[in-house]
Amino acid sequence: MEESRRGGGEEKEIEESVVSVLEEAKEIQDSVSVHISKTLSDEQPLRQRALVLDSKIISLRSSLDSLLSNKLIQPSLADKLDEDLQRARCIIVDGDASYLLPGHAQGKFLRMFLGPINVRASRKDVQLKVKEEYNSYRDRTALLFLLFPAALLILRSWVWEGCLPAFPVQIYQAWLLFLYTGLALRENILRVNGSDIRPWWIYHHYCAMIMALVSLTWEIKGQPDCAKKQRGVQLFLQWAMMQGVAMLLQNRYQRQRLYTRIALGKAKRMDVVWGETAGVDGQLWLLCPILFILQGFEAYVGLLLLRTAFVGVASEWQVIFCGLLLVVMAIGNFQNTVQTLLVKSRFKAKMKRTKSKQRLN
The missing domain is CATH 3.90.20 (Hemagglutinin Ectodomain; Chain B)
Incomplete structure (x- = not known):
């Protein structure tokens, strides 16, 4: 009971x-x-x-x-x-x-991957977290961009007897597709949240995504005459290593420049400053030759791929397509860098004129 x-x-x-x-x-x-x-x-x-x-x-x-x-x-x-x-x-x-304030319109690229989801953060700390994650992603990928092709080239010489197997190269190309898709998504989200990322860099990553996707279907031919048939692949891997070095330098210098501009009230915390806009002349003297050499080498690799296709060494449509894309991206990068340097030089000239007038007064 x-x-x-x-x-x-x-x-x-x-x-x-x-x-x-x-x-x-x-x-x-x-x-x-x-x-x-x-x-x-x-x-x-x-x-x-x-x-x-x-x-x-x-x-x-x-x-x-x-x-x-x-x-x-x-x-x-x-x-x-x-x-x-x-x-x-x-x-x-x-x-x-x-x-x-109204942000940038959410483009088709984000809608294609995420659907009709609003990615604009209402809180500033969330927006800054998105940018910090983007910077961290660029730092990680810059290191991999340098190490991944270096490992393939070292193994080609020491283990694979001068002839790259198809599978590791395709893994690298799949990683490139993942890398550029991630960069494009993050940059579109940053742009919606008020960042000043230039449209060309986003379009550049679209082109790189397409090239990585097409290169996955590109048959990597081996013996006989492997060195000749894989010359374009070898040069592309060497260019990728140079790109990794440039990315590491850009990531370092652009942070210094952006912090200075934010402190002066001339930039927003959500802005992204690219490598060729790095602050002091010493940084520009180091970065500009690297960027121009990289762009020239990118165009050279593209032209070499077109040449190998037209002379019959590797006449697949993928070779022609990737060659054209590399040339287009090299020209776009060159134009964007030159325009940035011209704007910077005009700004410096304007600042010098202002200082000289202040001294005279």
Whole structure:
């Protein structure tokens, strides 16, 4: 009898606990719904203010350029006001108010892989976490970009008697496909969240993805005359090693440059500064020759692949396609680097003129 009473008491106690938990869950849900509704209603005026301020900054910069072109304002004053406007925009787009501004449209590439999912983060710490992960991914892949082809070339000479087997090369090509797909996804997400990644670099990674996919179907021929048939593959692996060295240097120098620009209020924390925009002249003197040599070698490998196809050594369509893509990517990289250096040189000349006028005054 006692056990039956005790069992009934415990049953009633747990039933009451479950009912209490259910009621508490409903109360929390109602409170959160009220909080979200209140937050959205309070957010709308702030969003409108941020949009108006952003439009005002754009209008003032346009007016400033017009006054400067018509020589209605002193260049030194125009430079100072332009820097102040740039700092004001950085405060808005780089702070917690950034999520109030419209971001870049989510492109077809993201929709193709992720579907209609909004990847824009509402909190700044989440956005910065995305960028930190992107930088970490680039650091890891730069090292692999150097070591993977180096290992294949060393094994080719020491173990495989000068003739690369198809399977390890295809593993490398599959890894390249994974690498460039990951970079393109991360860069598109960064762009949606306010980063200034240049469209060319994203398009470059699209081209590299297509080339890696096509090269997976490329038959790697062996003996006889293996060295001649695999000359294009060997040169491509050597180019990949050079690319790995350049990526390591770019990753190091671009961080230094970006930190400086952020401290001066001339860049946002979500921005990405590429290697050829590295800060001091010594860095540019080191990086620019490497970049130009790399681009020239990339074009050379592409032309060599086209030559091997046209003379009949390896006439598969994959060889022609990869050769054309390498040439196109080399030309695009060269144009983008030259344009960046021209912009940088004009900016430096402008800064020198401003300093010299300040000394004279």
